[in-house]
Amino acid sequence: MTATAIAINCSLAKSSERPSSTDAMIGVLRDAFQPKGVHIAETLRIADFNVPPGVSSDEGEGDDWPAIREKILQHDILVFGTPIWMGQISSIAKRVLERMDAFLSETDDAGRMPSYSKVAVAAIVGNEDGAHWASSQLFQSLNDTGWTIPAAATCYWVGEAMGSKDFKDFEDTPDKVAETADMVASNAAHLANLLKGTPYPG
Numbered sequence: 001m002t003a004t005a006i007a008i009n010c011s012l013a014k015s016s017e018r019p020s021s022t023d024a025m026i027g028v029l030r031d032a033f034q035p036k037g038v039h040i041a042e043t044l045r046i047a048d049f050n051v052p053p054g055v056s057s058d059e060g061e062g063d064d065w066p067a068i069r070e071k072i073l074q075h076d077i078l079v080f081g082t083p084i085w086m087g088q089i090s091s092i093a094k095r096v097l098e099r100m101d102a103f104l105s106e107t108d109d110a111g112r113m114p115s116y117s118k119v120a121v122a123a124i125v126g127n128e129d130g131a132h133w134a135s136s137q138l139f140q141s142l143n144d145t146g147w148t149i150p151a152a153a154t155c156y157w158v159g160e161a162m163g164s165k166d167f168k169d170f171e172d173t174p175d176k177v178a179e180t181a182d183m184v185a186s187n188a189a190h191l192a193n194l195l196k197g198t199p200y201p202g
Contacts, residue, residue, distance in 0.1 A: 003192035005033060005077035007043040007123070008068075010093035012085070014047045021157075021167035022081040025123040028173050029079055029155055032185035038192075040079060044068055046092050055101040065099050076192040077119045078147065080138055084126025084158065089134045097141040104145065110202025113146030117199035119192040120147040121184050124156035125167045131156040148195065150187040155180050 007030075011020045023043065030040045049064035058066045072078055082093040103113040120142045124131050135154040143149055157167045157177050173181075 001196065002037045003076035003119075003189060003196050004074075005038050005040045005079060005188075005192075006072055006075040007040050007079035007081055008072070008096065009043055009045045010080070010082040010090045010096060011045060011047060012083070012090055012092060015045045016048075019168050020045070020083075021125040022083050022123060024168040024170075025125050025155060025157065025177075026079055026081045028177060028181045029121070029123055029185060032155075032178075032181035033077075033189065036185050036189035038077065038185070038189045041075065042071075043079075043081075044071065046096060051092075051095055051099065053095060053098065055098055057099070057102040057106065069099070073114050073118070075118070076196050077121065077188050079123055080120055080142070081123040082134060082138070084124060084128055084130040084134050087128060087130035087133060089124075089137050093138070097138070097145070100141075100145040108202070112200060112202040115142075115146035116202070117195040118147055119150055119188050119195065121150065121153045121188045122155070124154060125158070127159045127163050127166065128161045129158060131158050148191065150184075150191045152180070152183045152187055155184045 007026045009022045011022045051065045052059045082089045122135050124134050139149050
């Protein structure tokens, strides 16, 4: 059975407010995954939901995280999308990682977190430097909370600092971004299918 994927967009803006370059990068990965037989089922714009601060899987009345968490864990691959703000991942991305901290205490009888045998990759965009720092922030936190990171797991684009061109403004995807997306998708699909067939024993 082929692995499935879901994406989250940790843009600071809601879907109704403005188009998202992070969505555009997730779209590049969506196109790269399709020839590998992997479909990104949906993209969840986290800003559209109420995800309060905390380190549990349910922070009480009005918390949308439990439903988001359930959707994420139904899939084998997580595409974690974030813009770069002040050289770092967005505050919403940090909040998602903080909520995933609950996985540490949600292990099964073999000591495996809910995210074990699931793969995570990153989609990062920004008009400033920081893509490598952002991916290092993401991947250490995701690895700490049980996700598996494949080789070449980041697809990113950074424009001129304070420049006027955003990634979403490109009519055609830059060649290097497309090449990188293909490698990210290939490695992630390969690893996710292996782990789907033979999960970690714990």
